Amino acid sequence: MVAAGSPAARGFNCSNCGAPVELRALQHARAVACTSCGSILDPRDPNLRVLQKARSKESITPDIPLGTRGTWHGQPWEVIGFQRRSIEVDGIRYSWDEYVLFNPYRGFRYLSRYEGHWNDIRTVRELPEPTGSGKRPTIRYQGETYAHFQSATAHTDFVLGEFPWRVRLGDEVKVSDYNAPPYLLSSETTDDETTWSLGRYTDAQRIWQAFAVPGSPRTPSGVFANQPNPYKERASRSYRTLGLLLALFLVLVVGRLVTAAREQLLAARYTYQPKDQNAAFVTEPFAVRAPGTVEITLSADLTNAWIDFDLALINTDSGVAWNVERELSYYSGTDSDGAWSEGSRERRVLLPRIPAGEYYLRVEPEGEATSQPVSYVIQVRRDVPSLLPYGVALLLLVAPSIAATARSSSFERRRMQESDYGD
Numbered sequence: 001m002v003a004a005g006s007p008a009a010r011g012f013n014c015s016n017c018g019a020p021v022e023l024r025a026l027q028h029a030r031a032v033a034c035t036s037c038g039s040i041l042d043p044r045d046p047n048l049r050v051l052q053k054a055r056s057k058e059s060i061t062p063d064i065p066l067g068t069r070g071t072w073h074g075q076p077w078e079v080i081g082f083q084r085r086s087i088e089v090d091g092i093r094y095s096w097d098e099y100v101l102f103n104p105y106r107g108f109r110y111l112s113r114y115e116g117h118w119n120d121i122r123t124v125r126e127l128p129e130p131t132g133s134g135k136r137p138t139i140r141y142q143g144e145t146y147a148h149f150q151s152a153t154a155h156t157d158f159v160l161g162e163f164p165w166r167v168r169l170g171d172e173v174k175v176s177d178y179n180a181p182p183y184l185l186s187s188e189t190t191d192d193e194t195t196w197s198l199g200r201y202t203d204a205q206r207i208w209q210a211f212a213v214p215g216s217p218r219t220p221s222g223v224f225a226n227q228p229n230p231y232k233e234r235a236s237r238s239y240r241t242l243g244l245l246l247a248l249f250l251v252l253v254v255g256r257l258v259t260a261a262r263e264q265l266l267a268a269r270y271t272y273q274p275k276d277q278n279a280a281f282v283t284e285p286f287a288v289r290a291p292g293t294v295e296i297t298l299s300a301d302l303t304n305a306w307i308d309f310d311l312a313l314i315n316t317d318s319g320v321a322w323n324v325e326r327e328l329s330y331y332s333g334t335d336s337d338g339a340w341s342e343g344s345r346e347r348r349v350l351l352p353r354i355p356a357g358e359y360y361l362r363v364e365p366e367g368e369a370t371s372q373p374v375s376y377v378i379q380v381r382r383d384v385p386s387l388l389p390y391g392v393a394l395l396l397l398v399a400p401s402i403a404a405t406a407r408s409s410s411f412e413r414r415r416m417q418e419s420d421y422g423d
Helices: 204-210 232-259 388-416
Strands: 010-013 020-023 031-033 050-052 069-072 075-089 092-103 107-114 117-124 129-132 138-141 144-163 172-180 183-189 194-202 263-272 286-288 292-300 305-315 321-335 338-344 346-354 357-367 374-382
Touching (some): 107 194, 144 183, 232 388, 263 357, 292 305, 305 346, 321 346, 357 374
Antiparallel strands (some): 069 075, 075 092, 075 144, 107 117, 117 194, 129 138, 138 144, 172 183, 183 194, 263 374, 286 357, 305 321, 305 357, 321 338
16 A cells, blocks of 8 residues: 555546546656557646657556555555566567556655566666776676676667656667676666666565565576576585585594504515516415504516516415505616606505404516516505595585586576676
């Protein structure tokens, strides 16, 4: 309901078709479009001069009927005007609807709808301050920085009801939009003046409830210029959580590295004879006193040669064996590019959790038949930390944040495709 004591609506007949026209904004209205014939009248002219006759037989039914009243921002407002406007980009015309709201004590507000996206708009008097003129210019308004989104020429295609300006079909204005979601700061420039307005992205369901509009609003399509990114806050929360988890993760990793026993179980030097047909042997038994990882390190004094090891860690009681195979090779020389080398004289292999018990190594070395005897060392240590599980855990920790960032970035790319800066 309109507030008590508000001016009553004044009625008259259309000068063009004779249909009754109800004037709600009274002295504030500078043009009114007849809802019957579409002619635009001057309500301030005693003779109700026709400013413009309808040029199109098109009839558009607004989603929110003219005369609808509701409570918006805690105040009573009435829908008194409707217009459809459009811009043309790359030969394609895009149109949107605008609604004029009136409160006799608050003046005018506006609602706009494009592809199911709604904005609550008010005009502003303070001029934004330009802050950057690079590839994507920016302006600043009331402490917020807005980036240029799109500029185009807006064309008025259809009007109904009352307007606080001299609206005409075919009117053209230059519009420039600057966004800082959920806000959209827009300028409209004619030969005479430039006006600025500030829009806030609004859930259509709120508008339907405020004005008791029957049915359900249209589901938004695509991403609008100032539509809030639903994934941005999720990504921020995800990274805040990730920071805490990474701190705990770091404590666990450092704790494991510091407390690892790294107990040496075997350290012996052997010599491989290339002509020895039975080079396989077993080491002295050694005790693994607690279950855990076991690391075997092989190192050899190689020069332009290779040696292969077939190893088996065998439990003396159960006979269960863990088999591994590793090759050492080292070659070096010089060529036109200078000195070069490849391979390694040392290899490590980390066996997973090995039960406690007594073990020995079966070693079967094999090398080049023409090479010289090779001296090599085998070391066995217990409880050597493996970083692989921690690497997997780290990937699992960061995966949700990466996914949230990817979704947020995808949303922004879709937004920018509708701008002057899309790919």
